[in-house]
Amino acid sequence: MDHTEENRFRRFAASPGARARLVCLPHAGGSATFYFPVAKALAPDVEVLAVEYPGRQDRRHEPFLTSIDALRAPDGRPLALFGHSMGAMVPTRPRGGRSGTAYRSRDCSSPGAARRRGCGTRACTPGPDEGVLAELRRLSGTETGLLGDDDVVRMILPAARNDYRAVETYRHVPGKPLATPIVAFTGTEDPMATLDEVADWAGHTAGGFELVPLDGGHFFLTRHQDAILRRLAADLGIVRV
Numbered sequence: 001m002d003h004t005e006e007n008r009f010r011r012f013a014a015s016p017g018a019r020a021r022l023v024c025l026p027h028a029g030g031s032a033t034f035y036f037p038v039a040k041a042l043a044p045d046v047e048v049l050a051v052e053y054p055g056r057q058d059r060r061h062e063p064f065l066t067s068i069d070a071l072r073a074p075d076g077r078p079l080a081l082f083g084h085s086m087g088a089m090v091p092t093r094p095r096g097g098r099s100g101t102a103y104r105s106r107d108c109s110s111p112g113a114a115r116r117r118g119c120g121t122r123a124c125t126p127g128p129d130e131g132v133l134a135e136l137r138r139l140s141g142t143e144t145g146l147l148g149d150d151d152v153v154r155m156i157l158p159a160a161r162n163d164y165r166a167v168e169t170y171r172h173v174p175g176k177p178l179a180t181p182i183v184a185f186t187g188t189e190d191p192m193a194t195l196d197e198v199a200d201w202a203g204h205t206a207g208g209f210e211l212v213p214l215d216g217g218h219f220f221l222t223r224h225q226d227a228i229l230r231r232l233a234a235d236l237g238i239v240r241v
Contacts, residue, residue: 007052007059008051008052009023009032009049009050009051009052010032010033010049010050010051010052011039011047011048011049011050012032012033012035012036012039012040012048012050013039013040013042013043013044013048014043014044015043015044015045015046015047015048016044017044018043018044018045018046018047019045019046019236019237019238020045020046020047020079020080020236020237020238021046021047021048021049021079021080022038022042022046022047022048022049022079022080022081022082022232022236023049023051023079023080023081023082024038024048024049024050024051024082024083024084024087025051025081025082025083025084025086025087025088025090026050026051026053026084026085026086026087027084027085027086027087027219028085028086028160028163028164028166028167029136029156029159029160029163029164030084030085030086030087031052031053031056031057031159032050032051032052032057033050033057034050034084035048035050036050037225038050038082038225038229038232041225041229042229042232042233042238045233045236045238046232046233046236046238051087053065053159053163055158055159055162056159064158064159064162064163064166065162065163065166066166067166067169067170068086068089068090068166068167068170080101080102080103080232080235080236081101081102081103082103082232083102083103084221085192085218086163086166086167088103089167089170101180101181101182101183101235102178102180102181102182102183102205103182103183103184103185103232129157129161132157132160132161132164133153133157135164136156136160138191139191139192139217139218139219177203177204177205177206178204178205178206178207179205179206179207180205180207181205181207181208181209181210182201182202182204182205182207182208182209182210183209183210183212183231183235184198184199184201184209184210184211184212185212185214185224185228186198186211186212186213186214187213187214187215187216187217187218187220188213188214188215188216189215189216189217190216190217190218191217191218192218195211195213198211199211212231214227
């Protein structure tokens, strides 16, 4: 892994003997620390690499991302990709066509479904600052009480606004379907995507597709964390007690 790639990933648990890797991509406005519980729970059998987008936390002095670009995954151990919300839109491809599993977490319409309902246009963005905050509250991705703290708002708002802009300008370029399976976790009450829109991911892989609906809204990782972690571990060949 070169220096540029190393700067993108955060490791929250030492896993020197890990047999598999899980690369996790956060939601809009989110950061790598969102996946701290995942890293701790799966170590040491699975090494979790959480992507830290530029412009936040220890990368706060770097320019924000301006588009949703391809992430090139690190070296040759078995690899799975887990993206939540905006993270599920990142066009991730393992190097050398290696096998793995792509997990589209909880809320992300497929590119085709998003295109049909107008995403990629200003209709999908929340508008002024008040709109961004209202959207964050609507999705319950951040404790509503914290959004009343001016310091917290100043910290969250630039990254969230920029990420919404990156999502707004994203244009999917159709290509050959993935050879790897896709497992799509989705909330049955998620305001961001219907079950049919999430199910549309089936058309983007030739490796098999599974839709896993779970009760809850846009952010329900805490409620269903144990079940999701058991599924991830099983798919990666790790036996959990």
